[in-house]
Amino acid sequence: MFRVLFQRRPFSNGVSRTERKRRQGGDTFLDHVIIHVRGGKGGNGCVAFHREKFKAMGPPSGGNGGPGGDIYILPTPALTSLASIPKRVRGKPGMHGRGTWQNGRNTPPTIIHVPLGTVVRELPRDDPRRAKDTWEAEEEALEGLEVDARRVRMLDSRWVHYPRSEVDNVHRDAFKQAEAALWREERERRRAWMQRAARPMHLDLSEVEQVVEDVNAPLALGKTDHLGHLIARGGGGGSGNPHFLSPVNRSPKFATKGHEGERVTLELVLKIIADVGLVGMPNAGKSTLLRALTGGRTKTEVASYAFTTLNPVVGVIRVAGDGTFEGQLHDMHVFEETAVEEAHRLQQPTAPEATELMPEHTSTSLGQFSILESFRFTIADNPGLIARASEDVGLGHSFLRSIERSHALVYVVDFAGPAPWDELRVLREELDKYQPGMSAKARLVLANKADLLGGDGDTSAVYAAREKLRRLESYVQTEMTGGRVMDVVPISAKYGQNLKRVVGLMQGYVGEAREGGRRLDQSLLHDDVLY
Ligand SMILES: Nc1nc2c(ncn2[C@@H]2O[C@H](COP(=O)(O)OP(=O)(O)OP(=O)(O)O)[C@@H](O)[C@H]2O)c(=O)[nH]1
Numbered sequence: 001m002f003r004v005l006f007q008r009r010p011f012s013n014g015v016s017r018t019e020r021k022r023r024q025g026g027d028t029f030l031d032h033v034i035i036h037v038r039g040g041k042g043g044n045g046c047v048a049f050h051r052e053k054f055k056a057m058g059p060p061s062g063g064n065g066g067p068g069g070d071i072y073i074l075p076t077p078a079l080t081s082l083a084s085i086p087k088r089v090r091g092k093p094g095m096h097g098r099g100t101w102q103n104g105r106n107t108p109p110t111i112i113h114v115p116l117g118t119v120v121r122e123l124p125r126d127d128p129r130r131a132k133d134t135w136e137a138e139e140e141a142l143e144g145l146e147v148d149a150r151r152v153r154m155l156d157s158r159w160v161h162y163p164r165s166e167v168d169n170v171h172r173d174a175f176k177q178a179e180a181a182l183w184r185e186e187r188e189r190r191r192a193w194m195q196r197a198a199r200p201m202h203l204d205l206s207e208v209e210q211v212v213e214d215v216n217a218p219l220a221l222g223k224t225d226h227l228g229h230l231i232a233r234g235g236g237g238g239s240g241n242p243h244f245l246s247p248v249n250r251s252p253k254f255a256t257k258g259h260e261g262e263r264v265t266l267e268l269v270l271k272i273i274a275d276v277g278l279v280g281m282p283n284a285g286k287s288t289l290l291r292a293l294t295g296g297r298t299k300t301e302v303a304s305y306a307f308t309t310l311n312p313v314v315g316v317i318r319v320a321g322d323g324t325f326e327g328q329l330h331d332m333h334v335f336e337e338t339a340v341e342e343a344h345r346l347q348q349p350t351a352p353e354a355t356e357l358m359p360e361h362t363s364t365s366l367g368q369f370s371i372l373e374s375f376r377f378t379i380a381d382n383p384g385l386i387a388r389a390s391e392d393v394g395l396g397h398s399f400l401r402s403i404e405r406s407h408a409l410v411y412v413v414d415f416a417g418p419a420p421w422d423e424l425r426v427l428r429e430e431l432d433k434y435q436p437g438m439s440a441k442a443r444l445v446l447a448n449k450a451d452l453l454g455g456d457g458d459t460s461a462v463y464a465a466r467e468k469l470r471r472l473e474s475y476v477q478t479e480m481t482g483g484r485v486m487d488v489v490p491i492s493a494k495y496g497q498n499l500k501r502v503v504g505l506m507q508g509y510v511g512e513a514r515e516g517g518r519r520l521d522q523s524l525l526h527d528d529v530l531y
């Protein structure tokens with residue numbers, strides 16, 4: 001029942017979804033997100049007096065507030081996309097101080113996990129997308145208020161008073177002195193913050209962080225838990241009333257509240273989205289292909305309307321020593337449209353969840369497979385590319401920016417369409433218009449939906465299909481020159497045909513690119529030694 005109510009509606013108007021996405025100017029494309037981070041607020045100080053039998057007028061005994069939680073950012077190989085990163089992160093608040101000198105406890109930090117290869121950039125002060133800092137936010141909240149009302153509000157957010165003594169407090173000299181000291185301290189804090197914000201953070205998180213034993217690790221964390229990089233400190237805790245004890249004021253009836261945590265706005269950009277990027281017109285079958293290669297493990301939507309995929313989805317391809325890949329274990333399975341598969345599943349509520357996607361025999365083979373695995377790479381299923389994408393039409397630039405970073409590109413064309421070579425021409429032109437020379441990264445042409453050309457196995461249909469393939473190959477050889485000569489492979493993503501060859505070729509490209517990268521790293525290392 002629940003599932004039926006909250007089912008996705010893949011046949012709702014796909015075009016308006018695309019339109020909405022496009023209007024966001026790429027801000028929600030998942031290789032690029034903006035997040036607002038705020039350290040936890042410090043706990044308030046406490047106003048209390050010690051009480052003991054036969055001892056009247058005990059000394060002030062309010063504890064200090066605990067500091068708010070810090071926020072760290074940590075790269076992890078377990079993530080491949082920025083999809084799971086929350087847009088707003090707030091540290092845990094510090095505990096308030098309590099009577100009998102009990103200070104607030106330390107607050108555990110919050111860690112934001114991001115995929116390896118994420119570049120973190122703090123938005124500078126003049127960027128309109130940046131969130132306001134604590135003082136700017138307060139200024140905005142107080143706008144338009146009378147001087148007196150302003151003062152009341154400002155005092156309210158900074159001081160805690162003993163019950164029924166607020167009116168009395170604010171007129172006393174001791175309080176006025178304490179207030180002046182607080183303003184001074186706050187000005188200092190603000191100046192320090194401005195200095196720090198003048199040098200916006202820039203982190204390139206491309207390597208797995210070494211776990212170093214840290215004896216000063218915050219409470220609630222093991223000594224070997226790696227925290228990553230500190231990006232926003234929690235606010236300090238407020239002072240309890242003993243802090244204000246002085247020769248002239250023996251029973252201070254006020255304490256300070258905790259400070260707000262630091263606020264930063266970060267832009268996260270994923271540098272490498274995947275080793276191989278699929279490029280093709282809408283409906284060419286890119287998502288079906290990714291599902292077939294990963295044995296249906298990748299949750300990417302397949303449907304017969306254009307722009308089904310709106311964000312890149314990354315899948316991991318695991319290859320065994322003999323060239324078999326995980327998806328192949330499902331070669332008897334047809335990769336249908338996702339809504340059709342969902343409908344099948346809903347019709348068989350008693351059947352085990354995974355029967356449709358994973359035939360029984362594979363569960364054991366999967367176990368074996370992980371032992372044999374010898375190579376692993378990632379493929380990104382991208383949204384469809386359309387003509388004039390390089391002018392930022394459709395999902396345009398956000399899409400092109402994301403595929404710019406794959407090691408190798410693979411064209412997927414609808415071979416059953418009237419002129420697959422025209423599709424290929426448009427794809428190549430768009431890539432090169434966006435960034436000259438980008439199409440040189442394309443290594444392979446996949447002529448998908450080849451199953452549709454077989455007819456019923458009659459010779460004339462097969463002959464015509466062969467002829468069409470030859471024409472496509474000769475187009476690639478004569479017109480798509482400039483870089484390397486590309487292979488053309490006819491496949492059927494839906495029926496998982498000819499995919500072993502595809503995986504073999506992809507493995508070759510990725511291996512080459514990784515080898516090249518390693519050589520480059522070594523030469524850099526060598527330079528370091530020289531200087
Ligand atoms: N007969 C046949 N149909 C296929 C094959 N591959 C994909 N299809 C169908 O083609 C349609 C589009 O497939 P998708 O995988 O969603 O295409 P896409 O390229 O991801 O499309 P966008 O996400 O819109 O860019 C679906 O109806 C698929 O079932 C194939 O090899 N043979």
Ligand SMILES: [Mg+2]
Pocket residue numbers: 286287288301302308309381382383
């Ligand atoms: Mg798709």
